Amino acid sequence: MLTxxxxxxxxxxxxxxxxxRAYQRRVLSVAYRLLGNAEDARxxxxxxxxxxxxxxxxxxxPSRFGPWLMRVVTNLALNFRRSRHLRSTVSLDDQPSFAGxxxxxxxxxxxxxDETGTLSEExxxxxxxxxxxxxxxxxxxxxxxxxxxxxQKDVAQILECSIELVxxxxxxxxxxxxxxxxxxx
Amino acid sequence: MNEEPYQADDPSFLLxxxxxxxxxxxxxxxxxxxxAASSSLRLEASTLRSVDRLLKRWAGRRMKIDGTAFExxxxxxxxxxxxxxxxxxxxxxxERWRRHRPVVDEKAFVQAVLGQIRPSDRAAPWRRWxxxxxxxxxxxxxxxxxxxxxxxxxxxxxxxVRVAIGRTVPAPGGFRDxxxxxxxxxxxxxxxxxxxxxxxxxxxxxxxxGASPITSNPKEGFPL
Numbered sequence: 001m002l003t004x005x006x007x008x009x010x011x012x013x014x015x016x017x018x019x020x021r022a023y024q025r026r027v028l029s030v031a032y033r034l035l036g037n038a039e040d041a042r043x044x045x046x047x048x049x050x051x052x053x054x055x056x057x058x059x060x061x062p063s064r065f066g067p068w069l070m071r072v073v074t075n076l077a078l079n080f081r082r083s084r085h086l087r088s089t090v091s092l093d094d095q096p097s098f099a100g101x102x103x104x105x106x107x108x109x110x111x112x113x114d115e116t117g118t119l120s121e122e123x124x125x126x127x128x129x130x131x132x133x134x135x136x137x138x139x140x141x142x143x144x145x146x147x148x149x150x151x152q153k154d155v156a157q158i159l160e161c162s163i164e165l166v167x168x169x170x171x172x173x174x175x176x177x178x179x180x181x182x183x184x185x
Numbered sequence: 186m187n188e189e190p191y192q193a194d195d196p197s198f199l200l201x202x203x204x205x206x207x208x209x210x211x212x213x214x215x216x217x218x219x220x221a222a223s224s225s226l227r228l229e230a231s232t233l234r235s236v237d238r239l240l241k242r243w244a245g246r247r248m249k250i251d252g253t254a255f256e257x258x259x260x261x262x263x264x265x266x267x268x269x270x271x272x273x274x275x276x277x278x279x280e281r282w283r284r285h286r287p288v289v290d291e292k293a294f295v296q297a298v299l300g301q302i303r304p305s306d307r308a309a310p311w312r313r314w315x316x317x318x319x320x321x322x323x324x325x326x327x328x329x330x331x332x333x334x335x336x337x338x339x340x341x342x343x344x345x346v347r348v349a350i351g352r353t354v355p356a357p358g359g360f361r362d363x364x365x366x367x368x369x370x371x372x373x374x375x376x377x378x379x380x381x382x383x384x385x386x387x388x389x390x391x392x393x394x395g396a397s398p399i400t401s402n403p404k405e406g407f408p409l
Contacts (some may be wrong), residue, residue, distance in 0.1 A: 013263060013264065016260070016263055017256065017260055020255075020256050020259050020260065021252070021256060024250070024252060024255055024256060024259075025250060025252070028248055028250050028255070029247060029248060032247075032248040033244075038248050038249070041248060042255065045255070046255070046258055046259050046262065049259045049262075049263070050259065050262050050263060053263045119242045119243060119245070119246065123239075124243060124246060127239060127240070127243040128243070131243075142240075145205075146205075146237070146240055147240065147243075147244045152207075164191065164193070165191065167198075167201070167202055167205075167207065168191045168198065170201060170205075171195075171197070171198045171201035171202070172189065174201055174204075174233055174236050174237065175197065175201075175233075177236050177239075177240070178232050178233060178236050181236065181239065184239065185232060185235045185236065185239070
């Protein structure tokens with residue numbers, strides 16, 4: 001991986017394909033967790049890779065490419081989420097109706113695959129809403145550390161805080177989820 | 186939503202870290218003592234474990250990924266970026282090449298050029314005007330007049346403009362004595378009066394006449 005990064009920094013565009021292959025699943029997963037929408041996650045993830053390609057020369061330590069890339073996708077996803085929130089609050093008339101019916105449900109369900117297969121739609125939606133309602137730093141810490149399993153050191157770099165604060169934010173997030181999901185526990 | 190300030194010794198915080206197996210030996214012992222002493226803390230520990238399990242089940246639902254399509258899309262955009270960057274580099278190289286101009290002593294250059302020009306090569310300005318403007322105009326006028334006369338395009342009552350410069354003989358109901366010139370516009374093919382001056386083909390012409398009258402018909406003219 002280090003070799004690939006160095007080759008891309010030296011101008012080898014072909015080597016970037018190897019980096020895309022290696023990180024696309026993680027990047028897409030993080031974007032999906034943060035945005036809750038597969039299409040948005042794909043768009044943001046593509047933007048993240050392109051942005052990374054453009055800015056790779058600024059990465060001083062090639063061994064930190066992974067966390068650096070996660071930081072890029074996280075920031076892009078947060079910006080996208082904020083702008084999406086602004087668009088939805090500006091025009092209520094533009095809210096999509098559920099006119100798609102069955103087709104719409106099928107489209108949404110085809111966007112994901114369930115490895116556990118045991119969570120009901122209602123519970124899954126409730127957990128999604130609860131996570132969505134968390135403060136930004138708590139949500140990020142929970143998703144990046146508890147859900148995606150990223151090392152605390154990398155999460156601390158993305159959140160630009162100490163490792164202890166990462167742990168504290170994870171704890172705060174869990175406590176809030178406990179209150180919101182009390183009916184399901 | 187207000188976030189609580191960091192409290193490293195909060196027993197609930199230690200519970201959360203225990204879920205992540207992130208406790209030192211000393212911290213783990215302290216937590217076990219606290220759990221043994223508090224039923225509410227034990228309840229909270231159980232609840233936090235349930236939340237963690239729910240979260241892991243929620244995380245089991247992953248986005249479907251078509252790796253090939255995604256990779257292709259990214260690489261296409263990256264290739265465009267690289268191509269654009271390469272073009273930018275070429276553009277900047279060309280710009281730098283364009284700005285590179287040889288140093289020239291302009292004064293010496295002008296002197297050298299002028300020195301090569303022979304005086305006889307430089308025609309008088311009026312000659313140049315005659316050659317470039319006057320002759321072509323005159324030729325065009327001759328051709329136009331000849332063609333229109335030849336094919337009889339002149340209308341039957343083309344105006345004839347005659348300018349007479351000189352004193353005129355007062356005519357009945359005519360003109361004032363202090364006149365020095367008279368402009369006559371007639372629409373007849375042939376002139377009305379019998380002026381000794383030759384009259385041109387209908388069209389526009391200028392005739393300078395001395396003391397001779399042009400016409401005695403006041404209707405044909407008008408005072409200036």
